[in-house]
Amino acid sequence: MDPIVEVVALVLGFIGWVMVGVTLPxxxxxxxxxxxxxxxxSTIYENxxxxxxxxxxxxxxxxxxxxxxALSGYIQASRALMITSIVFGTFGLVAxxxxxxxxxxxxxxxxxxxxxxxxAGVLFILQGLCTMVAVSWYAFNITREFFDPFHPGTKYxxxxxxxxGWCSAVLAITGGACLTCSCKMATEEKYPLxxxxxxxxxxxxxxxxSVTATSTYGRNAYV
Numbered sequence: 001m002d003p004i005v006e007v008v009a010l011v012l013g014f015i016g017w018v019m020v021g022v023t024l025p026x027x028x029x030x031x032x033x034x035x036x037x038x039x040x041x042s043t044i045y046e047n048x049x050x051x052x053x054x055x056x057x058x059x060x061x062x063x064x065x066x067x068x069x070a071l072s073g074y075i076q077a078s079r080a081l082m083i084t085s086i087v088f089g090t091f092g093l094v095a096x097x098x099x100x101x102x103x104x105x106x107x108x109x110x111x112x113x114x115x116x117x118x119x120a121g122v123l124f125i126l127q128g129l130c131t132m133v134a135v136s137w138y139a140f141n142i143t144r145e146f147f148d149p150f151h152p153g154t155k156y157x158x159x160x161x162x163x164x165g166w167c168s169a170v171l172a173i174t175g176g177a178c179l180t181c182s183c184k185m186a187t188e189e190k191y192p193l194x195x196x197x198x199x200x201x202x203x204x205x206x207x208x209x210s211v212t213a214t215s216t217y218g219r220n221a222y223v
Contacts, residue, residue, distance in 0.1 A: 005182040006100040006117065012175030013096060013124040017089035019168035020131055024082050027052055027062075028159035030142050044154060047161065048079050074141050081134035085127045089172065092123030096179065117179055124176030128169040135165035 029047040042055045054060035065071055097103055099117030139162050146155045 002182055003101050005178055006096075007102065009121065009124075009175040009179035009182070010093075010096045010100060012171045012178070013089070013092060013120070013127075016124070016128060016131075016168045016170075016172030016175060017086070017093055019164055019171065020082065020085050020089060020127065023131070023135070023161050023165040023168060024048070024086065026159075026161035026164065029138060029161045030156035031159045032154050032156045044156075045159060046156070047159075048075060048082070072141070074137050078134040078138050081130045085130035085134070088123045088127040088130065092120045092127060092176070095120035095123060117182075121176040121179030121181075124172050124179065126176075128172030128174075128176065131165055131172065132169035135162050135169065138162065 025047070027047050027050070028045050031043060031045040033043050042053055044051070044053045046052070050062050050064045052060055052062035068076065095116050099113045099115075099120055101113065103113075139158055142156050142158055145151045145153070146157065
């Protein structure tokens with residue numbers, strides 16, 4: 001495994017994991033501005049947990065969603081996917097810290113460390129996929145409602161949290177792919193098969209000592 005590739009992959013996975021933690025509690029998953037005069041202009045913004053509103057004077061109020069079952073299905077699914085993403089990223093980060101060559105954890109068994117690092121890469125990829133699905137699904141519903149002329153409710157636009165989530169997913173998938181590919185290359189190049197044939201191999205059985213002695217004795221007996 002190339003230590004530089006491992007370190008770069010670890011840094012990318014760590015940044016992606018941090019950005020997921022920033023995305024989840026961010027309040028600006030979707031925003032909407034209600035225009036009016038200076039007093040009545042207000043901004044409405046929501047995330048997976050609450051809905052907030054602020055007016056032009058800077059006063060804002062937030063309320064949590066009262067019921068989980070009353071929420072739309074994509075919001076519930078996005079919650080589950082984002083939490084799963086953080087769990088995958090946490091385990092992936094721990095495994096990567098153990099599996100990289102520059103780490104003293106795990107001893108000097110580089111075959112085992114390579115397998116752990118490969119597992120960390122897979123976990124980072126799963127983290128990125130969960131984040132990508134959750135953010136993209138949420139954004140799809142925002143755009144669908146925005147362009148629906150018959151939608152009766154408030155029309156929202158994509159908030160800054162979704163862009164952070166997309167960047168997080170790309171970084172996590174890239175880091176996981178680099179870590180997995182580097183471990184695969186190391187398995188093929190650095191660890192050959194334990195048995196190698198050396199020298200020339202001759203086929204057939206060598207004559208035994210007893211047979212040679214018997215043949216010599218037989219020839220001398222009839223001289």
